Amino acid sequence: MTKLNQIIAVEKGVKTAAFQKLTDVYQLLQKNALLSGISRTYRPRDEEGESLPPESTRVQLRTEEVIKEVTEELTRLFDVTATKEWANCQAKADVLVEGTVLLKDVPATYLLFLEKQLVDLHTFIKKLPTLDASESWEFDASANCYATEPVQTVKTRKIPRNHVKAEATEHHPAQVEVYYEDVAIGYWRTVKFSGALPAKRIHELTERVERLQQAVKFAREEANSLEVTDQKLGAKVFQYLFG
Numbered sequence: 001m002t003k004l005n006q007i008i009a010v011e012k013g014v015k016t017a018a019f020q021k022l023t024d025v026y027q028l029l030q031k032n033a034l035l036s037g038i039s040r041t042y043r044p045r046d047e048e049g050e051s052l053p054p055e056s057t058r059v060q061l062r063t064e065e066v067i068k069e070v071t072e073e074l075t076r077l078f079d080v081t082a083t084k085e086w087a088n089c090q091a092k093a094d095v096l097v098e099g100t101v102l103l104k105d106v107p108a109t110y111l112l113f114l115e116k117q118l119v120d121l122h123t124f125i126k127k128l129p130t131l132d133a134s135e136s137w138e139f140d141a142s143a144n145c146y147a148t149e150p151v152q153t154v155k156t157r158k159i160p161r162n163h164v165k166a167e168a169t170e171h172h173p174a175q176v177e178v179y180y181e182d183v184a185i186g187y188w189r190t191v192k193f194s195g196a197l198p199a200k201r202i203h204e205l206t207e208r209v210e211r212l213q214q215a216v217k218f219a220r221e222e223a224n225s226l227e228v229t230d231q232k233l234g235a236k237v238f239q240y241l242f243g
Contacts, residue, residue: 004087004108005224011080018077025066034061071238078234086231093223097215108223111216118213125205129196137198148192155186 028034037059042052091108094101106114131137131146140147158180166175 001227004091004226004228007084007228011084014077014080018073021073025070028061067242075234075238079232082231082233083228087226087228091223091226093219095215095219097211111220115216122209125209128202130199130202131194131196143193146194151190153188154184155188156182157185159183
C-alpha cells in the first residue's frame with residue numbers, strides 16, 4: 001500500500017518531467033519542417049528524355065503521436081497530485097508537547113504551514129534584545145519595564161581659590177596664585193530602564209519554540225504516514241480532451 005509521504009516524495013519529480021515534456025513537444029511543434037513530407041517522381045516527356053531519380057522527405061513528427069506522449073506524461077502527474085490532495089483531506093495528527101496534546105487532529109497541510117512559520121518565529125525570538133549583563137535588573141511594575149537599583153553620584157563645581165605665595169610688602173604687592181577646587185554642590189540619583197528581556201527569559205522562549213518545532217515535525221510525519229488510495233482521474237480528463 002502506498003503512503004502519503006511516498007507520494008509527496010515522487011510528486012516533484014513527476015511534475016518536473018511532465019512540464020519538461022510539455023515544453024519539449026511545444027518547441028517541436030513549432031518546427032514545420034518536421035511535420036512536412038513530400039514525394040516526387042519524374043517522368044520524361046518522351047523515351048529519349050533524361051531520367052531523374054525520385055525525391056522524398058518523410059514526415060518526422062505526427063501531432064497525434066505527440067498528443068499521446070503528452071497525455072501519458074500528464075496523466076501520471078494528474079493521478080499523483082489527485083492522490084496527494086485526496087489523502088491530504090484525511091491526513092491528520094495531534095501535536096504533542098511533553099506528552100500533552102496542544103493541537104488535536106491537525107491536517108497535514110496546516111502542519112506544513114505551522115512548521116514553516118515556526119522557523120521564522122525561532123529567528124525572531126533569537127534576535128530579541130537582551131538586558132545588559134553588566135547591570136543588575138529588576139522588573140519595575142510602575143514603569144512596566146526593567147530597572148536598575150538607584151545609583152547616587154556627586155555633582156561638583158570648580159570653585160576658584162586664592163593661595164598667597166608671598167605677603168605684600170612696602171615695595172612689592174602680594175603674590176597670589178589662583179587655583180580651582182572641586183566642591184560638591186548636589187547629588188545625582190540615577191536609575192536605568194530597559195525594555196529588553198533577561199537572557200533567561202529568551203532562553204526559555206527559545207526552548208519552547210524548539211520543542212514545538214519538534215512536535216510539529218513528528219505530527220507531520222505521522223500524518224504523512226497515512227496509507228493512500230491511488231486516484232485515477234487523469235485518464236478521464238484526457239479522454240474527454242483528446243478522445
